[in-house]
Each structure stands twice: as C-alpha cells, then as structure tokens.
Amino acid sequence: MYAVIMAGGKGTRFWPRSREKMPKHLLDILNDKTIIRQTVDRITPLIPPERILIVTASSHVDVLFEQVPDIPRENILIEPVGRNTAPCIGLAALHLRRRAPGAVMVVLPADHSIEKGDRFRHILAAAAETARKEACLVTVGIVPTGPETGYGYLEKGERVGQVLGEDVYKVRSFREKPKIEQAEAFLRQGGYLWNSGMFVWKASVILDAIALHLPRVYDRLRDIEDALDTPEEPTVLDRAYRSMEPISIDYGVMEKSKHVLVLGGDFGWSDVGSWDALWEITAKNDKGNAFRGEGPFVDIDTRNSLIISPKKLVALVGVEDLVVVETGDALLICRRGNSQTVKRVVETIEAEKWTEYL
C-alpha cells in the first residue's frame, strides 16, 4: 500500500500568502504546521514515509524537501510543467508499477483539511482492501454537510458490499459543481457525495484505464517509462509532459469508466479552497472573529471576520464579514463570501506585471 500526494497546485486563491514560489500546501495557514506536513503526518500511521510519493513542480521542490525531510528524495517526483491530475497520477503509477507490481496506491491531494484522522485512515484502509480485491477504480466521496456549490458531486448507485465494516457502492454518475438549487436538491434526495479528489486503486488498474480512455496520454507515459533510469530520462520527461494535454483524472477517466466504486467519508473534510473556507474551519471568538497572529487583537463592534497578520497589533472597528490578510509586502481586504474574487487580484497583478507580488 502506497500513498501518492499530488502537490502541484498553485493556490492563487490564497494570495497574498500563497505565491508562485509558495503555493497553498507549503503554507501554515491552518495551524502551526504546513498543510503538506499535516497531510504526510495524517497518512503515516497507515503508510510509512518510505512508501509515500509526492508529485510536485520543480519550482517548489526545495521548500518541499525542507518541510518533509522524512520522505526519501527518490519518492519526490517532479513534473516539468503542470498538466492537471491525469498525467500526474499516471506518472506516479508508472513508478509504482515498476517498484512494486500489484501495489495499491492511495491518491491524495496535498492540501485538504481533515478533522478525524483515525476515521480517515480507516476509510482509506477499507478502500485499499476494496481495490486489492476488485480490479476497479475506487474513490472516497464526502458525506455532504450542506448544499455546497464549490464541489463536484457523485451519485451513489447499487451497494455492492461491505469492507472493514464500510459500505461500498457503485458510482452511478458524476456531477459538475451545481448551482445552489441543484445542490439543495441533491441533499434533499440523498445518495450524493462530494467529489474529494481522493482515489484508491492498483497502479496497473489506473494505467490500464488511462490507456483505454486517454490513449495519447498513455503513449507519452510509456515514453517516460521507457526512459526511466536512463540518461535520457529528464529530456524525455520534459518533452512528454510538454506535449500532453492538461486533463483531470475525473473528466478523463473516472466519468468514462463503468467500474468505479465509492466509499462514503465522514471525517470532517474540507478542501480549504479559499479564505472563506478557511474562516469556516478556523476557531473563532464569541463574535465570530478568527485572528491568526502574534500581536494584540482588538475587535470593537466587529463580527464574523478572518484576520491574518503575523506580528502587528490589529484593531477592527465597526466592520463585519471581512477577510484581512497581511504579509510583509501586501495587504488584502476582501468581503467574506467574495474570496473567489481574489484570483482577479492575482490576474490584475499579472496584467500590470507587478511580478514581485506574484
């Protein structure tokens, strides 16, 4: 049993904390550990560091080495350019098929928040057991806690059995991020789960599925496989990646496959996809204000705000629903609920070529 952590994200939605050189999973925005460090720590009781692979971009590899020194360097796979999740997962599967034929791989995003680690590991163990027995694609869907419109959904089909006490279902359909009315209908009807981006399968099974549904991606992966551990490996890897089209594993494989199973996850999951989401999961005072910083904090007639300022005294007067993030060179103040708009700030910075702030 291996873990593959996908750490290729850019995280522009966490600007100004996240930067080109410092994406979300390398930040300590959840607590005093960085998110990738938490992700590794969360999985190690189930899978030891020598069987954890991390796929990342070359621009982040040095910081990554510092943050997870317990992961062997040969387990860190570097993508020359980002091509979404299908090539990323395919690359890791290649390496694993060679290293341990028949290995089950647990694919995890680098940057999620999970409250109940024990429950999380139990579900993953059950999913791995399912994937070991059945030559099929397994995913973990999150039991919804509200009509979220920021997540994709999947519809449960027939229950196929129970593994380690957990029900396993067929997936009937995948659904794009819904509008609010649709999301409310999903919750009312029941039988829908959030798409978490967590997958469990044998390396050989996902590679066969890629070969079937994404043959051009698979051809490039074969080029890479042929060059592994040869002097040509870097050149071939680079050329292969640049010629692949970016495509997600969900869209490219999962939605097309007829043999997807799902287990429901109820372990306090959040994808922490925005400052808004961070406010939701952060401890707040009795006025709903969450302050992260070492300086004093004064809130007068102020409610439901998130404030991140490492050192300064921060005083808020008569405001509500604000996200305030201060760094050494930038200050963001955003209405809570608008934090998806932060990417427009990053686009403006790109357009104006204020590159030191990217």
Added chain:
Amino acid sequence: MYAVIMAGGKGTRFWPRSREKMPKHLLDILNDKTIIRQTVDRITPLIPPERILIVTASSHVDVLFEQVPDIPRENILIEPVGRNTAPCIGLAALHLRRRAPGAVMVVLPADHSIEKGDRFRHILAAAAETARKEACLVTVGIVPTGPETGYGYLEKGERVGQVLGEDVYKVRSFREKPKIEQAEAFLRQGGYLWNSGMFVWKASVILDAIALHLPRVYDRLRDIEDALDTPEEPTVLDRAYRSMEPISIDYGVMEKSKHVLVLGGDFGWSDVGSWDALWEITAKNDKGNAFRGEGPFVDIDTRNSLIISPKKLVALVGVEDLVVVETGDALLICRRGNSQTVKRVVETIEAEKWTEYL
C-alpha cells in the same frame, strides 16, 4: 502682529499614525508636508517666522524643532502639562505683552486644513485690523458648508462695520456641538458660523479678559510672569501649570465675554479631526477611494474608502466605506463614519497596557 500656534494636541483619533510621541500636527497625513509645517508656511506670507510663537508639550519639542527649524527656538514655549487652551493662550500672551506691548496676536490651532491660503490671510489681516482698533476679542467663524455635528457654532448678532472689505459682527451666542436636527436648523435659519478655534486680539486684552473671567488662572500666569528669565522660571512654570485647572478659552472666556466680534471665514477650512474628515478632504479616484502609499493599489468592487499603507501592495475586494491605516506595528480597519470610535481602541490599548502601541 504676531501668530501663536497652539500645538499641544494629542490626536488619539489618528491612531495608529498618531502616537503619544507623534501627535497629529507632526504627521504628514494631509500631503507630503507635516501639518504644523503647512500651518507655519500658510501664515508666513502675513507674519514672518521670527514673530510666530508655538506652544507645545515638552515630549514633542525635539520633533517640532526638526520640522520648523525656521522658527527661532526662543519662540517655542513649552507647557509642562496640558491644561487646555486658556492657560496655553495666557502663557503666550504673557510673553508677547512683555516682548511687544500692544502687539496683536493671531491664535491658530496647529492642525487645521485650509484650501485658500490667500483668502485665509486676508481674513486674518482684517481680524487683526479690527482687534487693533477695538479693545475686544475677535474670532473667525467658518461659513458652514453642511450641518456638521462635530463643531461648535456661534450665532452672529448685529453687524458693526466693515474692515478691509470684510463684514464684522457681534457674537450673540456660542452653541455647543449640536445634534443633527439642531445643526440643520442652524443652516436653515442662517446667521450661524462654525467655531474654528482661531482668535485675534491684543495680548493685553486677552490677559485682561482672563483676569476678569478666570482669576485663578490669571494668578498663576502672574506667578509665571514674575519668574520669567529668572533661575526659578522652570520650577515656577511647572508648579503654576500643575495647579491650574484645565479649561478652554471658549468656555472660560469667550462665552462669558460681552465684547466678542466675529468675521466669517470662507477659505475651505477643515479641522481634520478624524480619519473620516481626512477621507472627505483627500483626492479620490472615480470609485471614491483615496489611497496614500507607494505600493501598487488594486480596488475591485470597492468604494468610498480611505487606505493609508506606506509601502505595501494593497488590494481591496468587494468592500465599501472602510478606513484602513497600516503602520510598521499596527493595522486599523474601521467603518467610515465610525472613526470617532478609534479613541476606544486607544483606550483598550491603555487598559491592556500595550504601551508600545500608544
């Protein structure tokens, strides 16, 4: 003709820019000059630096020397403790009566904003001419531009004549800061002016008025006068000040005097008494946002806000009516219209003994 600039203010309402050691008049919050520098520059075409006196607190005197090196040091009078405007004006009048018997003194707050310098100086010249001819107290009232509740008002009485083309009126009554309905009534009725805190009179006349209406203050001033230029001067000054009750010239003298004349001032005056007032008089972009800083500024769906951040890139998304002030050690975010509440922040800081932020 002499000028006396009262520079004893604390300016807690401009926290976090204003601090105990750096009150409002020593800050460059209006433009690239500090406010006291502007006040001195505004008056010098009428009154040269050697005839400008500044009354200040000992804790600010070093910065003041740096900011107005053209004012002779012997013209800077230091109050041991603040005792409001009556003792301050009395102290300056003592010095002037000795230095230039019969001198007319123009009393100016240190920290006002005035758009039309020429017009301002013309009104002061007319007020000084009035004070020279008549042994009376002269004040400059501001022609109201709206029903402000943050200023005191004075009611014009009988017109007594014209000096340098300016109408001069008796003052019928002084009015405390009104509620909004009252302020609106003042504007509707006409004949009301804002109390600007600018006064013009002979030194001997105001000292006689203090002797009449504030005899205990006058006694202490006489103690100081007797000790001037003796080795006891510092000790006597200190003792006299500490034993004086704090009282304003308005409440202690002007409101009790029957011989107050007033000229109307229409020179774009503001007392810049709060961050709100600063937003009012600062140049704004087409969304009503005023940004003071060297870094880039991004405003998306953001309106009618004031942002002061010396160096950082500042990005505002989906907010309105905010006052944002960042300094090296503090960050204030306040709803515009609430900026009087900033003093509650300072009170909290005092109560918590976070003295480095005062």
